[in-house]
Amino acid sequence: MSPSFSYYRSVLIVFFLGAILFTAYGQAAEPVPYTSASELKNRFRIDHMVDEVILVVQRRYGSAPVIIVRPDGSKWYASRHPEEVKWVDGITGDMIQIKKPMPGPWQLLGNVVEGSSIQKISKLTIEVEPIPQPLFQGERLKVTAKMLGDDKLLRLPGLDYMLEWTVRLVSKHLPGDENFASGSIIAGGYKDDGEGLDESPDNAIFTSMINLNHPWGNYDYQVIARNAVFEREINYPIYLSKQPITVTMLSSEDPLSGIWNLELIVDDTVLKLNETHFEFELVGPAGLQIPITIADVTQANTLYPLPAATVFGSYRVKGSVVSSTLTGREIVLEIPEMFFNFIEPPQPPPTEEELAAVAAAAAKVAELKAKDDAIFWIITVNVGLLLFGIIGFVIWRKKQALAKALAAAELRLLQEQEAAEKKAASDDNAEIDLNQPEDD
Numbered sequence: 126m127s128p129s130f131s132y133y134r135s136v137l138i139v140f141f142l143g144a145i146l147f148t149a150y151g152q153a154a155e156p157v158p159y160t161s162a163s164e165l166k167n168r169f170r171i172d173h174m175v176d177e178v179i180l181v182v183q184r185r186y187g188s189a190p191v192i193i194v195r196p197d198g199s200k201w202y203a204s205r206h207p208e209e210v211k212w213v214d215g216i217t218g219d220m221i222q223i224k225k226p227m228p229g230p231w232q233l234l235g236n237v238v239e240g241s242s243i244q245k246i247s248k249l250t251i252e253v254e255p256i257p258q259p260l261f262q263g264e265r266l267k268v269t270a271k272m273l274g275d276d277k278l279l280r281l282p283g284l285d286y287m288l289e290w291t292v293r294l295v296s297k298h299l300p301g302d303e304n305f306a307s308g309s310i311i312a313g314g315y316k317d318d319g320e321g322l323d324e325s326p327d328n329a330i331f332t333s334m335i336n337l338n339h340p341w342g343n344y345d346y347q348v349i350a351r352n353a354v355f356e357r358e359i360n361y362p363i364y365l366s367k368q369p370i371t372v373t374m375l376s377s378e379d380p381l382s383g384i385w386n387l388e389l390i391v392d393d394t395v396l397k398l399n400e401t402h403f404e405f406e407l408v409g410p411a412g413l414q415i416p417i418t419i420a421d422v423t424q425a426n427t428l429y430p431l432p433a434a435t436v437f438g439s440y441r442v443k444g445s446v447v448s449s450t451l452t453g454r455e456i457v458l459e460i461p462e463m464f465f466n467f468i469e470p471p472q473p474p475p476t477e478e479e480l481a482a483v484a485a486a487a488a489k490v491a492e493l494k495a496k497d498d499a500i501f502w503i504i505t506v507n508v509g510l511l512l513f514g515i516i517g518f519v520i521w522r523k524k525q526a527l528a529k530a531l532a533a534a535e536l537r538l539l540q541e542q543e544a545a546e547k548k549a550a551s552d553d554n555a556e557i558d559l560n561q562p563e564d565d
Contacts, residue, residue: 167237169245173228179354180221180233181244181274181281188236190214193221196229211354217283222354246274251350251357257454259395262368263338265445265457267322270315270331270348280329290315292335293347297362302342304365312336315348338459341367369395370446372403374463375428383434385465387442389419389427394451398422401448405460407431410438417444434467441465 171178182191190203190212201207203214211222233243254268272279272288281287291314296307313335319326321334346363349356369392377384391401403419415432434440444460475483 167233167235167243168230169232169243170230171226171228171245175226175228175247177222177224177247178226179246179249179274180219180223181246181279182219182221182233182235183238183241183281184218185236185238186217186283190219191233191235191237194232194234196227196231213287213352213354215283215287218281218287220281220287220352220354244274244279246279248275249273249279249355249357250276251348251359253348253359255361256346256363258364259366259450260337260363261366261456261458262341263459263461265322265459266333266335266337268333270333270350271329272331272350278329280327282327284329285317285327285331288331288350288352290331291349291351292333293349294339294365295345295347297343297345299343303340304342304344307340307342310339312339315350337365338461339365341365368458370401370448370458370460372444372460372463374442374465376465380468381470383467385431385434385440387429387431389422389429391422391425391427391448393425396448396450398425401446403444403446403460405442405444407440407442409434409440410436413440437467437469439464439466 184191193201201210203212206212209224213220250273251270252273253270256268270290292312294310294312296304298305313333315331315333316323317326317328317331323332342365344363344365345360348359371390373388375386375388389403391398401422405417407415407417419429442463446458446460449455
């Protein structure tokens with residue numbers, strides 16, 4: 126007897142109920158991911174099996190660093206924490222490395238961006254895009270690098286300010302290479318600021334800013350990414366090739382013509398001539414700026430005349446070239462700056478008439494100067510004699526007045542002395558008369 130319809134319906138109901146219960150149980154048993162830790166008021170748990178963890182926290186722009194509360198209630202600050210804890214605080218977030226963290230519930234206090242992730246990372250690495258080969262001197266190179274947390278792209282606004290990238294070119298010192306005597310050259314770095322070759326800021330893609338104007342030869346390409354929390358380094362060999370384009374400034378036979386030429390030599394065993402285009406700018410005195418474009422290059426060796434210089438002074442030519450290698454790689458090369466001077470020719474020598482006129486003018490000037498000098502000395506001597514006479518007369522008058530005063534004073538003293546002597550004599554006579562006896 127075949128099963129009835131009600132039997133099958135009962136089996137299906139039991140099956141669906143079991144599926145619903147299993148799904149609900151699976152959802153209830155699934156742990157809350159760390160990226161949703163902000164929903165638990167910035168709390169998260171660290172397991173006892175973890176030996177090291179790096180916390181990446183996104184804060185509101187310009188806010189203070191977060192405060193970490195450990196499971197035992199003790200607090201760590203960006204300015205006060207154990208030496209084994211490494212802490213980098215940026216303007217938009219914190220990166221904290223903790224070795225042998227205490228198992229249990231942890232908490233962050235601070236202006237953590239709502240809905241952002243508190244990332245717990247056990248391993249930080251970097252990934253650098255390989256350098257293309259051949260690589261040429263003066264090439265404008267665009268390659269990228271990334272920071273990975275547990276092999277996933279690490280994104281955090283303001284990460285560019287929390288991480289320092291350095292690119293070094295380390296010479297291998299191979300005989301015959303131009304860089305044989307070179308050492309370690311700091312060639313640039315990587316930035317995620319939306320400037321230069323970087324396409325967008327804070328997209329976790331760091332773009333190269335590398336100066337390749339260095340001697341050609343074999344190098345170790347060394348990339349170092351570091352901050353207070355970690356340091357990672359990648360090394361691999363590269364070869365910096367000679368620039369496959371040579372530009373030379375040539376002057377004309379007549380230096381007064383103001384005509385200079387550019388000799389363009391393209392290595393057609395490396396580059397495609399029909400895809401090689403030059404762009405220059407002629408900069409001269411009085412704010413002169415003339416753009417020059419050479420789009421059609423049909424020969425490996427080309428002579429191109431510059432616009433004629435019409436103003437005397439110093440000029441410079443700067444430029445770049447875009448091209449394609451025979452293997453199809455698009456490149457941009459910076460051309461070293463070139464200079465030339467358009468010098469004013471010397472004036473022709475003066476004629477005999479001009480020389481005579483100049484001599485006559487010089488003689489007249491000398492005569493006028495001698496006359497002026499004579500008048501000056503005559504006036505000076507006369508004024509000096511007059512002043513000397515006046516001073517002598519004043520001195521003589523003062524001497525005469527002084528002599529008269531002395532004579533008058535001497536006469537007065539003599540008169541006073543005679544008067545005193547007469548008075549003394551009269552007094553003596555009176556005393557003698559009083560002492561004589563009277564006559565009987």
